[in-house]
Amino acid sequence: MKVCVIGAGYIGLTIAVCLAKMGNELLLLDIDAQKVKNINNKTSTIHENFLDELLQQVDIEMSSDPGKMEGAETIFICVGTPLNKNGSMSLEQVVEAAKQVSEVLKRREDYCLIVVKSTVPPGTTEDIVIPLLQKSGKKAGKDFGICMSPEFLSAGKAVYEFMNPSRIVVGQYDKRSGDGPLKLFSSFNVPILRTNLRTAEMIKLASNSFLATKISFMNEIGNICKQLGIDAYEVAKGMGFDDRIGSKFLNAGIGFGGSCLPKDLNILVAAAKETGYAPRILEEVLEFNDKQALKLIELLKKHILLNGATVGLLGLAFKPGTDDVRDSRAIRIVEALLKERAVVKAYDPVAISNFKKLFPQIGYVSREEILNCDAILITTEWEEFNELDYRGRIVIDGRRILKAREAKIYEGVCW
Numbered sequence: 001m002k003v004c005v006i007g008a009g010y011i012g013l014t015i016a017v018c019l020a021k022m023g024n025e026l027l028l029l030d031i032d033a034q035k036v037k038n039i040n041n042k043t044s045t046i047h048e049n050f051l052d053e054l055l056q057q058v059d060i061e062m063s064s065d066p067g068k069m070e071g072a073e074t075i076f077i078c079v080g081t082p083l084n085k086n087g088s089m090s091l092e093q094v095v096e097a098a099k100q101v102s103e104v105l106k107r108r109e110d111y112c113l114i115v116v117k118s119t120v121p122p123g124t125t126e127d128i129v130i131p132l133l134q135k136s137g138k139k140a141g142k143d144f145g146i147c148m149s150p151e152f153l154s155a156g157k158a159v160y161e162f163m164n165p166s167r168i169v170v171g172q173y174d175k176r177s178g179d180g181p182l183k184l185f186s187s188f189n190v191p192i193l194r195t196n197l198r199t200a201e202m203i204k205l206a207s208n209s210f211l212a213t214k215i216s217f218m219n220e221i222g223n224i225c226k227q228l229g230i231d232a233y234e235v236a237k238g239m240g241f242d243d244r245i246g247s248k249f250l251n252a253g254i255g256f257g258g259s260c261l262p263k264d265l266n267i268l269v270a271a272a273k274e275t276g277y278a279p280r281i282l283e284e285v286l287e288f289n290d291k292q293a294l295k296l297i298e299l300l301k302k303h304i305l306l307n308g309a310t311v312g313l314l315g316l317a318f319k320p321g322t323d324d325v326r327d328s329r330a331i332r333i334v335e336a337l338l339k340e341r342a343v344v345k346a347y348d349p350v351a352i353s354n355f356k357k358l359f360p361q362i363g364y365v366s367r368e369e370i371l372n373c374d375a376i377l378i379t380t381e382w383e384e385f386n387e388l389d390y391r392g393r394i395v396i397d398g399r400r401i402l403k404a405r406e407a408k409i410y411e412g413v414c415w
């Protein structure tokens with residue numbers, strides 16, 4: 001099938017590469033000229049497991065010319081939906097993509113399918129995307145099909161999860177629209193839910209909000225455990241055997257970051273408030289998560305005076321397996337350390353260059369040099385942090401690196 005993917009972020013690029021690997025003819029569109037150049041040179045623009053290898057194996061046409069999507073049978077909209085400075089969501093890129101598709105629809109005589117993959121507030125596909133597409137003079141359900149099919153890929157595991165999805169959710173305008181993505185994914189033997197457009201949009205937001213709530217719940221239990229001298233990880237193990245609870249996403253620590261969970265919670269909170277409903281649990285999860293990262297600083301202050309001390313950070317990425325630092329807990333921690341006039345040194349296996357753009361003023365050193373700091377904070381659970389020799393050091397651990405327990409002074413945030 002001839003497929004076009006608009007937006008070469010980690011979702012769009014992963015989808016394009018995987019669909020090409022499955023034998024489809026792929027066109028990938030992005031306005032970023034550097035991305036176009038890199039991908040045409042078969043260099044991935046993001047750190048994502050297996051993506052570079054797959055990119056070498058497939059043929060993808062990468063371009064910034066929307067006119068090229070003319071022959072595509074299916075068009076995926078995978079552009080970003082970042083938060084504005086005031087916390088509201090920017091649908092600018094979705095609107096721009098819909099306008100580009102609309103221009104192409106004007107000139108097309110044949111039926112094609114448009115699939116919204118970007119995470120958007122409930123109602124966006126129906127109230128914004130479809131009207132923009134229909135400005136072409138073509139009618140949804142007659143001249144073109146339209147679906148909203150959310151993606152549940154995690155950074156670092158996106159390729160694996162694309163090939164082994166937990167479920168496929170297709171919000172469809174009509175039956176013919178919904179049949180399209182299912183044809184593309186017919187080789188996957190997974191639960192399929194066909195629903196309406198709004199429900200599909202809500203399923204994505206509710207899923208991420210649930211994961212965020214689960215993490216915060218476990219962090220709250222962890223904070224209580226810490227007060228009572230109990231190991232939250234043992235508690236989580238005991239809870240996780242109950243399959244109503246499940247053992248995943250019960251890792252207590254300094255909270256969740258990344259470009260998805262915090263943002264999607266914010267989107268859902270805003271959508272709820274617009275209806276006049278006050279989503280108290282979700283708001284509390286966001287507020288609680290903000291404070292959780294600072295627990296590390298509270299614990300550190302028990303052991304050293306921060307003013308003038310050199311504090312080493314192990315981990316800058318929002319989680320292991322990625323160079324993404326968006327909403328990483330390390331950002332809050334560095335801000336707090338600088339406010340306390342500490343000297344900050346940091347190490348991460350892959351995320352230093354992204355973090356440097358946010359904090360050019362701190363020191364970036366090797367992981368061994370971190371060991372010479374007055375105290376060490378562990379902020380991302382990279383496996384390689386288990387290879388360090390922590391003996392004689394002061395370590396405050398936000399992510400449970402077992403080897404760090406050999407430190408002279410060791411404190412876990414929730415254990």
Ligand code: UGA
Nearest residue numbers: 151152153154155215249250251255256257258260318319
């Ligand atoms: C998340 C969801 O897990 C994906 O299902 C979803 O598709 C994706 O957002 C998206 O909307 O695109 P991701 O942001 O890549 O994926 O990261 P997660 O693995 O969910 O981790 C998010 C944060 O939670 C990280 O900072 C991680 O360290 C933290 N976390 C995770 C915990 O603190 N404890 C846990 O038990 C699990």
